[in-house]
Amino acid sequence: MTTREECVELDAKDPLASLRSEFSLGDGELYLDGNSLGPISKSARAAVDRVMGEWQSELIRSWNLFGWMDTPLKLGDRIAPFIGANPGEIVVADTLTFAIAKLTLAALEQRPDRHVILTDVMNFHTDIYILEAVAQYAGRPVTVKTIDRNELAQHLNNDVALVELTHVDFRTGEALDVAEITQQVHEAGALVLWDFAHTTGALPVDVTSAKVDFAAGCGYKYLNAGPGSPAYMYVRKEWQDKVNNPLPGWLGHARPFDFEITYEATQGIRKFVTSSPSILALAALDGALEVFEKTDMTAIRKKSLALTDLFIKLVEERLPGEFTVVTPRDHAKRGSQVALAHSEAYGVVQALIRRGVTGDFRAPDIARFGFTPLYLRYVDVYDSVEQLVQVLNNGEHQADEFKVRNAVT
């Protein structure tokens, strides 16, 4: 049996241990939900304070004095290494849903003779909603087919324009093979758009070597940039001269301050900016990224796998047979979360929250726990499982007030 002392020792040897002090997590906070909303870092808070001071003292002049106009590009370049992108391939703007809308329409225009978008029936639902919405705007009949992602090969043919997939499944934590799938899609002559919502800042991918066409990701999960933080769009350099921003705005114009009534896109990734995202929101991202710059994705990934391995091991040692571990054991197929299936998962998650362990319930039967190496300790994993053991031993998950939702499963 793994002991708490062993976990304390792992923390003592952890090269990322010092980064926890960059955050201000409360005592006793066992936060396994950084895959939903990351915590505020001291540097994020300081950056928002700094930008409020800029706004206060320099008002409109700040746009030039502090380079606010270029912030979406500068932040994009700092996110680039997390996904193996190059400078000038990422811009931060809008929300993830709008990012997917824009990139989908841009991609459809590049495959004018094709009529199908393939996506995963288990995809995050808002991806499916927006794909179905913008499919109507392609100027030709385009159908969104929601398929079993394991049967992608059967559905790929010369009528498929675009494949949109989320790299890490938000329920199960399964990570798909970006390089293999991208190649498969390209062999069918289609383009690929990856949703990296549960990837960015959690596990490395290499969009350059995988020849990914388009990608998008959010700031509020593993990047810790705050609630409703703007999203990012990745457009591979080779595409940038060819594609259009389907929802253009003046900040993507070649000469924004000439106030021309005809839209003419600027060069490069900047054309995908429509209007300015909140500069305060971008400041939070700016500060949040400082923490990542004290380490790298290789170290983060290594600890992430160690944390999820430890959690799975502890759950199986201490609660044998109680849960089905839905998340793949194969490291290559694992994101940075562990999903445990249980017929009373709703009650399990609620009872844990009362004990200070924050995870998520995902219908119908999944208790989902995110593991974030920048601020989680090995001992936090141990203590969380200890609370889980208490919940199950005391039957707290079967409390009357959880019965209705437990029964739905």
Added chain:
Amino acid sequence: MTTREECVELDAKDPLASLRSEFSLGDGELYLDGNSLGPISKSARAAVDRVMGEWQSELIRSWNLFGWMDTPLKLGDRIAPFIGANPGEIVVADTLTFAIAKLTLAALEQRPDRHVILTDVMNFHTDIYILEAVAQYAGRPVTVKTIDRNELAQHLNNDVALVELTHVDFRTGEALDVAEITQQVHEAGALVLWDFAHTTGALPVDVTSAKVDFAAGCGYKYLNAGPGSPAYMYVRKEWQDKVNNPLPGWLGHARPFDFEITYEATQGIRKFVTSSPSILALAALDGALEVFEKTDMTAIRKKSLALTDLFIKLVEERLPGEFTVVTPRDHAKRGSQVALAHSEAYGVVQALIRRGVTGDFRAPDIARFGFTPLYLRYVDVYDSVEQLVQVLNNGEHQADEFKVRNAVT
């Protein structure tokens, strides 16, 4: 001749004078650019601090504990009185350009047999860009006609689906007659979408009595909610059951946490929420609105007109014949800014900025000055004109470094 002493007296009698202390404007700051970016208020700063604290201490739990999910609607209800809207008719989300995109597509769907959008050739250019972009997504041929707004009657016919106009011209400061134009548009069987970017928080309109269909406005100008602050959408109650959000997302779903793969819109204005805007950005708006709640739009409008009247009077008294006052003298046709045409307007604005008076140059020949009653004093108007007199008397606007752009006019 109007004296500085008279202006000091006007300030002494100004019922809004105390509101200046809600802001933290620097000594000697003569800020006539609140129509571009409003200043930060102490309450906006405090609200952002408060929300950062919520995020820090309660993490994901904040969404429920502090009602973050409802913030877009609660803020909408607080903006409603500024434009004569009712509770439940406004939601804050996205940027102004996306708001116009969504409302335009929603409107086009309600007039399926019509093929024309009319807009003002002098409209803010990004309105025109996005109208032209989304016109392609209507599922039928739709043309955007950019017309002289004074010739609207000639262009209205039974093929016009939508008229999109900005209430206050960003260059000239001319305010259109919302009620009259809306009625004219409705008589032709078309719908109207008003852009209230230069209206909201500056001058009252009454969308209810005018029977306005749709409107949108921004937070970063007169509302003082910060750079890139989210926009708002107004959808008249009668339309809310009929229209669809053309760019739907999970936060507008009837059951967002059921993760259904089929989109089903919720009731009311909330359906126009796609994904969450930045909660930090919304906090700034929350705090910014507190200042407005210490007064009302009638008092704000009264002082706004007094300030613009005073500015025009001082310019004409002290610099007779130097500028053409482009902004209408008729109060009913005036926004909250004054545009002065001058062949060397670029140099005039730049030289004024060096002297601490911030206005905007708008090509080809306009020096634009915004007047914001919450924090501007009558004596600020006097002192700004004094600096303008100095600039002209010294020929500072004709300095070598301004020659190229002065010559463009």
